[in-house]
Amino acid sequence: MNSAHLVDLVTRSVGRSDVLEEQALAHTVITRSYVSATRGLSRWSGVSDRIVRNIVGPTGGLSTDGFLWTKTRGVSSAIAEEREQMSIRYSSNTRTDYRSTSLKDLKPSPSGGQEALGEKEIEGMIKSNAVVSARIPERAREVLVEGLKVLATLTDMDTSTPSGKILTALDPGIDIWAEYEGEKPDYVAYPSLGRRAWSLAVACGLRDVVLSMEDIAALTGLSKRGAQALVKRMDSSYLPLVWKVRQGRSILYEIKWHSCLNDGGDYFESAVLRTEIQRKRAARDAKVQETSARRGTPAGFLAYRLSVVNPKRDEYLEANPLPADADGAWRALVEAGDELALYAHLRAQEAEAGPVPSTPEALVAPSGGAAKGSNNLSPLQAQPAREVDPEELAAMRARIGASTYA
Incomplete structure (x- = not known):
């Protein structure tokens, strides 16, 4: 994966609560460039397939918020030869690889992933982004800058590497970040933190941070009441994630992303490695595909x-x-x-x-129901050719010629 695209996505999403679904979809496209098709993109990103179709633009066009470029929109058809899968790429504001995160464009590193950004490249991307330099409080800006520096080092999804462990925890398709309507499904072990908490965790680079309510509202784009609801939801989860910290007369909130969700934490396995919602969605998609194949x-x-x-x-x-x-x-x-x-x-x-005959001769039934392989001819073949009188044939030709040149 290209870590420059991940940094670019976060800087373009900071303070915008209206781009959550497209941010999750773009994050999946960046980290898993091999994923394609509407249901595949939906399953891996945690965004419903209906919303995926609404977000993705026409073939050769951009998505709703401009994060994605559509290589192929895809076509639904009952005929296998006519079906076409959706294929999208991240549309970046960076000067290199601005349109596509195609695997052929990536420069492999010794660890097997993409080559990490250098310090000068990271500083250049951070300084050139207007969101980092304005519109958010200084403490939130410092947290964001440090978070972007972490994101710039992420190059692969291999859980045996530090990069892969962080990206695994930030995968929008795992249960902890899922959104579901109504009561918690029986197959989900714990209540999820939700999509807004995921966007905040990405902006923080999954680091332990200390933020005020104003900082959280600025980073997520929520109102003060919305930020309070988000903190309450994170605080009421089974994870010891949010801790109040008094600083003078102010109350700050320590969010222990890394302490809870890193691979050495006590809650890593129960929180990060659970993909039951994804598995259920995959099973449902398999039934849909089976039904589509039958109806085809x-x-x-x-x-x-x-x-x-x-x-x-x-x-x-x-x-x-x-x-x-x-x-x-x-x-x-x-x-x-x-x-x-x-x-x-x-x-x-x-x-x-039985099977359809490969040649039309097998469909010509012999007269009298003769068995296959007999020498009996069909009624058409059995009729002898009638000889035509030459004088009658000459008269027919004369009549045809006269009517043609009349």
Whole structure:
């Protein structure tokens, strides 16, 4: 991965609470450039596939907030040859690799990842960004600068390296950063901190920091009340994450990102390595893909059109009514509208009929039901050629010529 793109993404996202989903999607594209397709991007980033489609722009265009460049939008089709996967790249403001994080453009380092940024490059990116130099309090700016320096050293997702351990903890798709509606699902062990906490952790470079409520609001782009709600949510989690610190008359908050979420912390395994939400989403996607593959066959498509699952079933049956002499078993299946039962019946009929012949000669049935391999000719082949009188043929030619040149 290109750490310059990660630094660029964070500096462009600071103080913008409206870009959380696109930031998570862009983070995934930067760190996992091999991920593609709508459901794959959704599963790895933790953003729903509907939101992914809304965020991503047209082929050759930019996304809603300009973080992503669309190489291929993708096409949905029942035919495998017509299906096309979505492929997106990070659109960077840096002077190099400004459009794509393609693997072929990365310079490998001895550790197997991308070459880390140098100190001068880091300082140049930080100084050139307006967000770092304005609009946020000095303490928040110092925390952000140190966080960016950490992000600039991250080059791979290998958990055996310090870089990989931090990026694993900052993966937006793990359970601790997930967002889910309603009550906590049974398969989730602990309540999550949520997407806003994730964006704050990324801005801090997963370092232990001390911030005021004003600093947290500036870094996340939340209002004061929103920042208070975020701190309360983090404080009420099972992690000993937030600690109040009194500094004179002010109350500050020590957020122990590294102490809790580093690989040596007591809560690393329970917090960082849990991906049950991602696994459930993958299982659901597998069922969707299985259904799409079935409906992509002639039997599956017809079974879907005749099933109660199809919202236009009544319209289809009205335009294509069953014949009066239809088979009773088939009529009962259509009335029941069970898609899988209809599909199984059609597949059984296909198996009984056998494979489609490779040549049309096999479809020409001999007269009298002759067995395969006999020398009997078909009715057309059995008729002898009729001889035409030469004078009759000459008269036919004369009539055709006269009508042509009349």
